[in-house]
Amino acid sequence: MRDLQLYASEAQRYPPESVRNHMISNSIVPIARQFNEDMDALRGLLPTQTPCPLPARMAFVRNKKSLEGIIQRLDHRKIAATNIIARYNNGFHLLYLLANLSRLDGFRLHCNILSAADGIKALSVSQDALSQTLSRRHDALEAELQGQKAEVVEGLQYQGSKTSLALASLESRVHSQQQSLxxxxxxxxxxxxxxxxxxxxxxxxxxxxxxxxxxxxxxxxxxxxxxxxxxxxxxxxxxxxxxxxxxxxxxxSNPGSERRVIYTWVTTYRVRGSQDGYFRFRFVFMPRSWLCSTGISLVFSSGPDEFGHYSICPSILPIQIIPYSSPVWDIFERDDAFAVRQLVEHGKLGLRALTEFGQNLLRHAVHDNLPNICRYLLRDSGYGTLFLDDADMSMEIPWSLIADRSVEDDIESTREILQLLRAYSDSGDDSGNQSEWGWNNIFCSPCLSFEQKKSYGHLFLEFGATLRLFSWIRNDDMELNKSLLNFYLDTGGDPNQFAKTGIPPLLFALLLLSRGDIEPDISLVTILISAGADIYYIHDPDNDPDTARTTTDWAFALEVEDLWEAALEECGLDIASVYAESDRRLQDHRRLRGATRSGVDVESITEPGPSSELRRRAGQAGRRCEEGWIAE
Known part of the structure; x- marks a missing residue:
């Protein structure tokens, strides 16, 4: 075809005398051009690869009508060109050329058509195989689905039967218990x-x-x-x-009536450097968890917030009550702060959620010694002040809560929690919040060794706790009592510090001697006397001089006077002098009606007598006694 176009162009370009043996009409040129265009279109529709891919086969099938139209046009153009050439007797050479060219193109076209037919047949075979494969796979999936459905139905029936049996057993037990009321x-x-x-x-x-x-x-x-x-x-x-x-x-019908439903907190505050004060009122309604899982919290403060703004209306928010059977507490037990963050971000756990007994998340984390969750709640959540206020930790560190350990804990985790709390709380005066019970929980814990108890004691002192007196009367192990008492005195404990009940340590030791279930041991008494305990203490809780008693009177009342005398002798004290001085001070106390001085007295009646000859302890408590720091 390219030769035909070249010939036609040369025929138009050369003078007539150079092609007088190949004369041709001007109409043969557009026919040849159209013939060439149809051949190019036919070549574009035929596959270019053997074997051809599936998309090419599909395209060939779709273009079958276009192929037939192109072939018809080629035949028409061939006939038209043949007729034109036949008009000229001197154009046999051109006719022969076109005929050969047409036969060659026809042969090529026939070959391409046969190849396309073979491709279509192969495509049909592959489609049949693919449909059979898909049918077999569909049957297999349907059979597998039916098997899984049967297993699920069987499992549900089994669980239903188990549940029915459990309910029937429960009902039978309840009926049997009702019959035997x-x-x-x-x-x-x-x-x-x-x-x-x-x-x-x-x-x-x-x-x-x-x-x-x-x-x-x-x-x-x-x-x-x-x-x-x-x-x-x-x-x-x-x-x-x-x-x-x-x-x-x-x-x-648990929980019973002993669980509180309404909680109220009223806290008073004083502004630093001034006499101004304000209060904070918090009201929580927490229904029983089996009845309702949502409560209401109302908070109002008459003072400014952390930004200096004053609240006009109280803040009323719903709170989530999480029962102890919830899987949330499993996450807390693992100290998984990331999982807690995910629960908060997805709305499954509220930051103001409470336990069944009204503890917020921070208080629960502190009690269970969970430093990672404490770090998230105080520092990363952005609501550290809110947690501290709700847990009553904004003014002091909850020593008793931290020391409430039922199992052995890692002291470094406790140190980390104390560091977090100290960064947000003012330890201040820890006389409240049952700090004395915090020391009791440490010293009387059966799960901690003596060295661990000492470590916890030093840790508390390091973070600003005041060493409190513990009640040995609740502990039956005398060896442990002696070790704890020595630790208490060696770390700066005052041998004359009063407990909340108004009883000094020496009287506690005498009460312990009076117990019949413990082997009598005067070691506690001698340790306290050697440390500077006031042996002339007058106990007058009712402020009635007629019923006041000295320590010696208590020894006789408890029927441990022989042990008391043995302790005095072991400490190098004269028993008669001690008794005489005790009687003299008691008489003065009654004469002065509880006062320590009269208008003409020169010295206090609570000063040690001249014959007491108390031995001084080398520790800090002994130095305080030498300086005259004796409790009045």
């Missing part, structure tokens, strides 16, 4: 004015307590009515009456 008796000491009112009160209270079972057992309502009727009948009689009740049913 515990016998309860109550004695009326006087007649009541309105038995019907009393019966209605009993009926209402029983319905409230047994509400979870009213819709499950019809005889529960009958029992309640019988009890109320029995109370109404017997309320006016001065005799015993018996009613039925079941401890098991009462247990099912």
């Amino acid at each position: 515990d016998e309860l008796s109550s004695r009326m000491s006087s007649a009541v004015a309105s038995p019907d009112v009393l019966g209605r009160m009993v009926r209402a209270e029983l319905r409230q307590q047994l509400e979870p079972l009213l819709h499950r057992f019809a005889d529960v309502s009958l029992l309640i009515d019988q009890i109320a009727l029995g109370v109404s009948k017997k309320a006016s009689e001065h005799s015993d009456f018996k009613t039925g009740g079941s401890g098991a049913i009462h247990g099912l």
Whole structure:
């Protein structure tokens, strides 16, 4: 075809005398050009690769009509060119050329058509194989789905049968316990004015307590009515009456009435450097977890917030109550702060959520020694001040909560928690918040060794805690008591520091000697006397001089006077002198009606007598005694 175009162009470009043996009409040129265009279009529709891919085969099938149209046009153009050439007798050479060219193109076209037919057949075979494969795969998936469906149905039926059996067993146990009701008796000491009112009160209270079972057992309502009727009948009689009740049913209505539903906190604050003060009121309504999982928290403060703004209206927010059976506490037990953050970000855990007993998340984390979660709540959440205020930790570190350990804990984790709390709290005066019980929890813990107890004690002192007196009377291990007492004195403990009950340590030691279940040991008494304990202490809690007693009087009252005398002798004190000085001070106390001086007295009656000859302890407590720091 390119030769034909070249020939036509040369025929137009050369003079007529150079091509007089190849004369041709001007109409053959557009026919040849159209023939060439149709051949290019035909070449574009035929596959270029052998074997051809599936998309090319599909395209070839779709363009079948276009191929047939192009072939028809080629035939028409061939006929037109042949007719034109036949008009000229001197154009046989051109006719022969076109005929050969047409036969060659026809042969090529026929070959391409045969190849396309073979491709279409191969494509059809591959499509049939693919459809068969898809059909087999569909059948396999359907069979697998039916098998899984059967397994799920069987599992659900099995679980349903187990649940039914469990419920039937529970109902049978409840019925059996109802049949053997515990016998309860109550004695009326006087007649009541309105038995019907009393019966209605009993009926209402029983319905409230047994509400979870009213819709499950019809005889529960009958029992309640019988009890109320029995109370109404017997309320006016001065005799015993018996009613039925079941401890098991009462247990099912747990939690009982001992759990609080409403919590109120009123805290007063004083602004640093001034006499101005303000208060903060917090009210929490926390229903029982089995009844409702949402409570209400109301907070109001008359003072400014951290930005200096004053609140006009109280803040009322719903709070989430998380039962101890929730998997949230499993995350807390692992100290997984990242998981807690995820729960908060996805709205599954609120920052103001509370436990069943009203503790917020920070207080729970501090109690369980969870430093990672404490770090997130105080530092990373941005609500550290809110957590501290809700947990009553904004003014002091909760020593008793930190020391409330039932198992052995890592002291470094406790140190990290204390560092976080000190960064947000002012330890200040720790006289509140049961700090004395914090020391008791450390010193009397059966899970900690003595070295661990000393480590915790030094840790508390390092972070600003005041060393408090602990009650040895609650501990039966005398060797441990002696070790703890020495530790208490060596770390700066005052041998004359009063406990909250107003009793000094020496009197505690005498009370411990009076217990019959402990082997008598005067070691605690001698340790305290050697450290400078006041052996002439006068106990007058009622501010009544007539009932006041000295330490010696207490020894005789507790019937441990022989042990008291042995302790005095071991400390190098004269027993007669001590008794005489005790009597003299008691007489002065009664004469002065509880005062330590009169208008003409020169020295205090609480000063040690000249014959006491107390031995001084080398520690800090002994130095305080030498300086005259004796409690009045």
